[in-house]
Amino acid sequence: MGVKAxxxxxxxxxxxxxxxxxxxxxxxxxxxxxxxxxxxxxTEDTDNPLAEDMGDGNYENVTVLAPLERPAVSLTAQLEEDVKPGIVSADLIDGLVVAVDMMHRRTDKKKYIRSIYLITAAANPIDGDGDLEPICERLQAMDTDLYVIGADFVHSTKEEGSVIKEEGSVHKEEGPVVKSEVVDEDGGDALMTKRENEKMLVSIVEATSGRVIPAKDLVARFSVMHGKQVRPTKSK
Incomplete structure (x- = not known):
């Protein structure tokens, strides 16, 4: 993720x-x-409940930075301080499984609007593709939307008549439409791995309620939201 976008x-x-x-x-x-x-x-270290429960090298290099709770403003500063470029490779599916487990432990049998945002370049080989069907079934059972925020993705889903779920809002959901941009690329095996991973992630969100969104679009989306939420007041 230290690569230029x-x-x-x-x-x-x-x-x-x-x-x-x-x-x-x-x-x-x-x-x-x-x-x-x-x-x-x-991450270089491993700190998550599934790794502790299962042992035997499962879910390594996955770290819970913040448990599921009311966020403090200081969390953004913690992100800036703790999240740095590294050379450790980890399976994004492991990260997703830990996220689904966290969601289940915290919200099971409780009334929540549930969403998971998976932010990734999807550039590393994936070993846990055998977990895909159970992941989709678990997301559906928990009524959890999965949003994949893709860095430099060619394969994504086009938003049509729907918006990201938020507390207290009304939504029209029509499901994802796959969008593939035509590009002229010659990046060898590494790029082929990335593109295949993108397709796999699109298939997951097709099986659940969610979308694949380019990272740059996420920034633009929340920039607009901030503009609506924080308005200057005129002094009298």
Missing amino acids: ESSSKTRLEEALEGVRMMIESKILQSKTNEVGIILFG
Whole structure:
């Protein structure tokens, strides 16, 4: 994620952090009942409940940075301080499984609007594709929307008549429409891996309620929301 984002002066990580920061700030502003948890995959250390429960090297290099709870403003500063580019590779599916588990432990049999945002460049090989069907079934059972925020994605889903779910709002959901941009690429096996991973992630959101959204679009979305929520008042 330290790689420069296409058509941007920022790295993929910087672009992702900006989107997450704005998302957290919007959650704080929108409702006192909103809760946010943050899970990192690709960390040098391992710190998550599934790794502790299962052992034997399962769910390694996945860290729970913040449990699912009411977010504090200091969480954005913690992100900036703790999240740095690294060289450790981790399976994004492991990160997703830990997120689904966190959601289940915190919200099972409780009334929540549930959403998971998976932010990734999807550039590393995936070993856990055998977990895809159980993941989809678990997301459906928990009525949880999955939004994949993709860095430099070619394959995404086009938003039609729907918006991201938020507390207390009304939505029209018509499901994802796959959008593939035609590009001239020659990046070898690494790029082929990334594109295949993108297709796999699109297939997951097709099986659940969610979308694949380019990272740059997430920043633009929350920039608009901030403009609506924070308005200057005229002094008399």
